[in-house]
Amino acid sequence: MRSQSRITFYLLLTPLVLWLGLLIIIPHIDMLLISLRERISFGVYETSLAQYEKALTEPLYLRTFWRTAVMSVLATALTLMIAFPVSYYIAKMAKGRLQQVLFLLCLIPFYVSELVRTFGWMILLRETGLVSNLLQWVGLADRPIELLYTDATMMVGLVYTSMLFMVVPLVTTLESLDDSVIEAGYDLGGSGLSVLREIIIPHAMPGIVSGCIVVFMLSLGNYLTPTMLGGKDSLWFTEMIYNQFIVRSNWELGAAFGFMLLVLSSVIVWGMLWLTGRTLKETMG
Amino acid sequence: MTPDLECVDLVKRFGDTTAVNNVSFTVPPGSFFSILGPSGCGKTTIMRMIAGFLDPTSGDIRIKGGSVLDTPPNKRPVNMVFQHLALFPMMTIAENIGYGLRRRGMPKAEIARKVDEALDRIGLPGIGARKTDELSGGQKQRVAIARCMVLEPDVLLLDEPLGALDLKLREHMKVELKALQAAFDTTFVYITHDQSEALVMSDQIAVMSNGQFEQVGRGQDLYYRPETPFVAGFIGESNRWKGRIERVEGDALQLRTDSGLAMRATGAGLVQGARAEIFVRPESIRLAASADALSGFDNQLTGTVTSLLFNGAASRVLVQDDVGETLEVTLPQSGEFSSLQRGDAVHIGWGAGQATCFGAA
Secondary structure, eight states: OHHHHHHHHHHHHHHHHHIIIIIIIHHHHHHHHHHTEEEEETTEEEEOSHHHHHHHHOHHHHHHHHHHHHHHHHHHHHHHHHHHHHHHIIIIISOTHHHHHHHHHHHGGGGSOHHHHHHHHHHHHSTTSHHHHHHHHHTSOSSOOOOSSSHHHHHHHHHHHHHHHHHHHHHHHHHTSOHHHHHHHHHTTOOHHHHIIIIIHHHHHHHHHHHHHHHHHHHHTOOHHHHHHSOTTOOOHHHHHHIIIIISOOHHHHHHHHHHHHHHHHHHHHHHHHHTTOOHHHHHO | OOOSEEEEEEEEEETTEEEEEEEEEEEOTTOEEEEEOOTTSSHHHHHHHHHTSSOOSEEEEEETTEEOTTSOGGGSSEEEEBTTBOOOTTSBHHHHHHHHHHHTTOOHHHHHHHHHHHHHHTTOTTOTTSBGGGSOHHHHHHHHHHHHHTTOOSEEEEESTTTTSOHHHHHHHHHHHHHHHHHHTOEEEEEESOHHHHHHHOSEEEEEETTEEEEEEOHHHHHHSOSSHHHHHHSSOOEEEEEEEEEEETTEEEEEETTSOEEEEEOSSOOTTOEEEEEEOGGGSEEESSGGGGTTOSEEEEEEEEEEEOBTBTOEEEEEETTSOEEEEEOOSSSTTTTOOTTOEEEEEEOGGGEEEEEOO
């Protein structure tokens, strides 16, 4: 009986171990090894920290690295600020059918591939696009306006892409908050703001933290949106990794970049948990 | 003296349905007022209107003489103990109790003092640092009341707060709630569908049905002198029949039920030949082994025991009489009938004053 349950346990564990091992751990160990070597001449490599040195001294690399981090945090914050009222409305104010329909409406854009969605934004925002024409027709502009290729456009794209991943955990946690707890907050003299601060947000914290972690990681690792909607100055760190691996065939530097991104996201996620005083276990389980 | 709470011609409609229909009542200071009714009768709607979570369609709500219709819930001098208590799970007990005081901007030291005082008052000193889920049902109950009482409201609303407790604890909390009300000397408005809760604790009870008050009075009034058939049927238990009135002498009536049982009863405002509904409580029917013991009663019957319903002090016997009517009779616990069995012949009797009669359609 005991050995049987042990066999079951290992069988169930196997897919996870294979997935983690083959797709995450082994490639990362290889990446780490690649990032720690320097090409001396054709086919001759030497172990060194030269790639990291290059990455940390070259202003363009370093600037892109920090910009990507700051912009991702900003995108996460914006997504939270937009998604919170939306989620609150869906979870607490909409009733019955309306609730289901609104939730579905959040989901529908994800039926279309990200590439097509991003093209959608381009159709709307380009110089000869819908918004530009509309502004001219209304009389707010006297010539075509290019709305693409700016940081703001890129931010719109990032928030739009991440929205659902913030709304789902928020709606779930907010729904579990008993209406009478909110009412008790008002009944005992709380104003809308203090009820939000002392009751709703503390209750929604697990949802806020897990939503932020997911959105932050998605933004940091996004490639398509910054490339297509961002301008020349909006270089994203993932684009640099792509360039090193594919365009320059400089796997060593690309691997170093990849590791820097991994460390960055780990540090920021850990910082986020530390700031909100939560453990990973509380947030995920 | 100005009543603490006064509702005048209160009406609330949701679309086509009228949840509360023209309800007026006053609650004198320091009293325990209950609204008793089956679920869906509109009692929670009244409470939510008083608390400010719903606006009445028409009518007025006055607290200490002043209308509060334009006052939002967070500014009204009423507080509410919710059905599931609604303690804030993200806060400690002390933070829960201090919440309202913090909202009023009271200095920290004073809040701490008041919270300690309140915890002493409810008999739970020193639990301030605990989390809400570490408390038992009865303790949570007391904390929920303390959380409201530190704010010294003019009126405390309680929305079936005992519903979630088990029977034993509920019995205990009834006594305790009444004691707390006396200790805080605050007006309580209590909502319940459980008549025993209302009867035990209240100074005044309003029985509500279909959005209207049927009768307002002390527990004794409702039990002994119900004014409507609904109250007679809802408070306590009753044997009920429908019949026709054969003779009227003042309040004394002679009537015959549809099944042919002749009976003497009392009821005001009824005329000969009118249809009537008759209520007789199982506990007001006397059980006897011989007819002699019942000579003083207006109504006397003989019958056979068809069933014994044992329930401790509230045990009943079902007695079938000669015309085939089955009556529920309380079984005295004096030992006299301890050997009573199914099929035994018994005599039963009750006074005309114990048979309450109402006109019926």
